């Protein structure tokens with residue numbers, strides 16, 4: 001057991017899919033994993049382990065924002081020896097190059113969070129994905145193209161959902177950042193610290209520029225495509 005995850009040693013697989021929403025973790029476990037078993041529901045943040053095409057895979061909710069995500073990622077890496085974490089989440093599109101339902105495979109993640117400022121004493125670290133995992137995800141998306149477009153690019157992991165200074169995202173957009181969410185940069189930093197593998201794949205569920213949003217049915221379809229990419233990449 002760890003402070004926030006009630007799993008016994010060995011109950012969590014080396015590969016973990018990491019959605020923000022615990023109910024999405026349940027949906028992934030029920031939809032994609034055989035013999036899925038609940039290993040933790042501490043504070044309602046659900047975690048399951050099952051098998052996918054013969055590989056043991058776990059699904060753990062991370063919660064929203066880098067502080068919550070970091071609690072679970074630290075314990076997955078440090079207390080349970082997890083090797084690979086793939087964040088499978090949603091984000092908002094920051095550019096009209098993307099449409100809602102598109103999928104972003106994040107090669108890196110910028111952040112406005114204090115979490116890395118503290119960690120690097122005010123200097124700028126570059127949180128990046130594990131390259132072999134990134135490459136495998138791109139290859140999986142090419143081998144079995146999803147219904148929507150796939151983009152490889154940067155995310156902005158913001159600490160604010162209700163931004164008090166929306167104009168501050170402008171420089172990020174001008175430097176090619178594709179979407180905004182709240183967890184990837186912290187995950188990439190922790191994976192590097194522990195010498196493990198991490199990747200973030202996000203579906204665009206809202207559009208910051210156009211205000212467009214996806215329907216629940218569209219979200220489910222696109223989310224399924226993303227999970228298939230994540231599973232193929234993590235088990236390649």
Ligand SMILES: Nc1nc2c(nc(Br)n2[C@@H]2O[C@H](CO)[C@@H](O)[C@H]2O)c(=O)[nH]1
Nearest residue numbers: 020064065090091092160161180181182
């Ligand atoms: N900051 C931010 N986070 C977003 C946005 N759209 C989505 Br989905 N998210 C993600 O969804 C949750 C907030 O609804 C967080 O976990 C974020 O990662 C957005 O437009 N902005």
